[in-house]
Amino acid sequence: xxxxxxxxxxxxxxxxxxxxxxxxxxxxxxxxxxxxxxxxxxxxxxxxxxxxxxxxxxxxxxxxxxxxxxxxxxxxxxxxxxxxxxxxxxxxxxxxxxxxxxxxxxxxxxxxxxxxxxxxxxxxxxxxxxxxxxxxxxxxxxxxxxxxxxxxxxxxxxxxxxxxxxxxxxxxxxxxxxxxxxxxxxxxxxxxxxxxxxxxxxxxxxxxxxxxxxxxxxxxxxxxxxxxxxxxxxxxxxxxxxxxxxxxxxxxxxxxxxxxxxxxxxxxxxxxxxxxxxxxxxxxxxxxxxxxxxxxxxxxxxxx
Amino acid sequence: xxxxxxxxxxxxxxxxxxxxxxxxxxxxxxxxxxxxxxxxxxxxxxxxxxxxxxxxxxxxxxxxxxxxxxxxxxxxxxxxxxxxxxxxxxxxxxxxxxxxxxxxxxxxxxxxxxxxxxxxxxxxxxxxxxxxxxxxxxx
Numbered sequence: 234x235x236x237x238x239x240x241x242x243x244x245x246x247x248x249x250x251x252x253x254x255x256x257x258x259x260x261x262x263x264x265x266x267x268x269x270x271x272x273x274x275x276x277x278x279x280x281x282x283x284x285x286x287x288x289x290x291x292x293x294x295x296x297x298x299x300x301x302x303x304x305x306x307x308x309x310x311x312x313x314x315x316x317x318x319x320x321x322x323x324x325x326x327x328x329x330x331x332x333x334x335x336x337x338x339x340x341x342x343x344x345x346x347x348x349x350x351x352x353x354x355x356x357x358x359x360x361x362x363x364x365x366x367x368x369x370x371x372x373x374x375x376x377x378x379x380x381x382x383x384x385x386x387x388x389x390x391x392x393x394x395x396x397x398x399x400x401x402x403x404x405x406x407x408x409x410x411x412x413x414x415x416x417x418x419x420x421x422x423x424x425x426x427x428x429x430x431x432x433x434x435x436x437x438x439x440x441x442x443x444x445x446x447x448x449x450x451x452x453x454x455x456x457x458x459x460x461x462x463x464x465x466x467x468x469x470x471x472x473x474x475x476x477x478x479x480x481x482x483x484x485x486x487x488x489x490x491x492x493x494x495x496x497x498x499x500x501x502x503x504x505x506x507x508x509x510x511x512x513x514x515x516x517x518x519x520x521x522x523x524x525x526x527x528x529x530x531x532x533x534x535x536x537x
Numbered sequence: 538x539x540x541x542x543x544x545x546x547x548x549x550x551x552x553x554x555x556x557x558x559x560x561x562x563x564x565x566x567x568x569x570x571x572x573x574x575x576x577x578x579x580x581x582x583x584x585x586x587x588x589x590x591x592x593x594x595x596x597x598x599x600x601x602x603x604x605x606x607x608x609x610x611x612x613x614x615x616x617x618x619x620x621x622x623x624x625x626x627x628x629x630x631x632x633x634x635x636x637x638x639x640x641x642x643x644x645x646x647x648x649x650x651x652x653x654x655x656x657x658x659x660x661x662x663x664x665x666x667x668x669x670x671x672x673x674x675x676x
């Protein structure tokens with residue numbers, strides 16, 4: 234069984250790749266073997282592009298156009314599209330793919346929809362592993378489309394080498410909310426639906442916010458204008474992505490980010506792995522529910 | 538909370554039929570029953586649906602048709618899945634389907650067929666059962 238999947242991965246068989254991502258997502262015992270089998274040099278070299286922004290800004294449509302451009306350059310493109318899980322049922326509607334169905338029959342466009350499964354940072358817990366599987370199967374770039382975000386969904390900053398924040402005119406309130414968040418840390422700002430009223434003003438606002446940023450390289454933060462539904466502005470966007478990527482590779486920023494992201498993902502997994510034993514202790518009724526919950530937690534860990 | 542397996546399914550509409558109310562209703566109902574539903578929208582070719590089902594690693598595919606083309610399109614999806622090396626993924630279908638066509642569709646490899654008036658609980662149960670069978674086959 235595992236041999237078959239590993240072989241499928243090596244052969245870039247669509248089903249093998251898809252199974253591998255599922256097994257990692259489900260924390261299957263085979264996940265370790267799959268991840269250990271990946272070609273590290275491919276994973277190291279792949280460019281990971283994050284597309285984030287509020288719901289309805291045009292993330293999926295933009296992703297579709299970006300895929301087309303990279304395909305015309307002969308690149309094999311991976312896409313991970315994340316949508317939210319229902320907090321009530323745990324179910325989800327994964328609908329980002331609708332905008333990308335034009336690439337459905339292209340074997341060199343690998344699209345995987347994933348649900349957040351309770352994670353709140355805009356991605357799912359297995360997103361990092363899924364990116365590495367796609368990279369290991371020869372995809373570069375890999376585009377990650379986050380859930381529609383509000384203020385603090387920052388997971389994408391960690392996982393992506395380059396993060397593009399997509400905004401659209403008419404969503405002004407969202408920008409206010411994001412001033413102290415994503416807007417500060419995104420590498421590229423995209424004003425989509427640039428043919429709509431208010432786009433110019435939005436672009437000017439974003440340019441000034443980007444310039445006033447914390448100063449670390451942000452003087453060069455670029456604002457791109459696009460009309461994704463008509464494919465306008467995509468060439469400029471790709472050129473901007475390439476410029477940022479080249480400068481990050483040269484300055485060592487890319488390497489530094491990846492190292493930091495690696496450490497944080499280890500921390501994430503470690504916490505995930507400790508959780509069950511703590512939950513078990515709580516469920517087994519070891520609590521007297523006296524005093525503050527924080528002190529109970531200290532007591533619980535002392536018993537460890 | 539008991540750990541329940543989250544199944545992934547695909548809901549799609551093959552052919553030129555644009556009436557997606559049923560497909561959307563079912564997608565939401567499956568979501569509310571805890572499924573992850575990849576929704577591929579209207580006017581897809583059988584090959585596009587099969588390719589998406591493979592990439593998304595779904596445990597079952599649900600098709601909806603209200604235009605009368607089900608006898609041609611549903612078996613075409615089954616065929617396209619086979620051609621993609623995924624003939625094991627169960628296909629369920631529903632829509633405006635005359636009783637006399639149900640047997641023909643089942644003969645063509647459609648797992649279950651639902652006609653207007655089928656209680657949604659029954660459809661969800663059929664998806665769950667199809668997913669469980671598929672999952673057992675895999676492991």
